Amino acid sequence: MKVLDLYERASRVPVLGKGAFSLAVALRAPYFLTIAPSLVELEPNRAVVRIRKWWGVHNHLGTVHAIAVANGLEMAMGVLAEATIPTHLRWIPKGMELEYLALSDSTLLATADTDPADWERPGEVRVAVRATREDGTVVVQGTIRLHTSEKKRAETVSASPVAG
Template sequence: MASSPGTRLLSLWRRLSALPGGEWLFAKIFARTVPYSGSVRPRIKVLEPGHAEVEIPDIRANRQHLGSVHAIALMNVAEMASGLAMMAGLPENIRGIVTTLSMTYHKKARGTIRAVSRVTVPTVTADQDFEVIAECFDPSGTKVATGKVLWRLGPAR
């Protein structure tokens, strides 16, 4: 059976992240694999089954007209963290797709934003919905947003 996207990403992360420039190279490969998510220039800082941390820079392309990180850039990084944390822990025969995204914004987001997601990956035997939380923090550690991502999980067809 072919490996799942999450399994392939985790394997690649484990090979590259320990090397000099490996995180940068992994980010480039990830951005090429998932072009829209790559548009916010993510840097994966932690990737293991059930845990992911992803940073996006505070650059002009990620800002809105008021000078803070754009709401959709925050949603994008939260979705990435939730998906990486969960997909890296799913068995190869299970697939997942986002069905609902919601975001609560707590304060203006400035500086490099780190999205953190920790999840206990469920046992999946049939199609099911599963919610994953990703919290976004500014450089001082202040929570600026919380994303809730509903994933539809099920056996690969």
């Protein structure tokens, strides 16, 4: 079952559905657990992840650590990619360029966006990402680059009798 289908099913369960889905995603890539993420929105070409400001993600200033923000942006990019990519393609991260613009002194929304045309053929997909404070200030913005390629066809293995 596709990620988007699972998210839509989970979203129908009041209160716990999105939380259970967010936990399942974080368990697939356990480093996401460190940011206590909550998937707020998921649709083709868009994902939004909430990064709660708590002591486990603080830096020496008491703000959300830059790498915690990057993890939230990467999670948003990953679920967007899974919800968007055509079934004949696969993806892998290729690079990340981020600008840190302001202090992350509140809970954040990590947003990832793409254009539908980006997914039409194999090659590079540039995912626009940004993290926004509760007051609307963009604290981090940038791009995560993905490499997409055709999935390999499953090779058929023929069983041959073993001579004894």
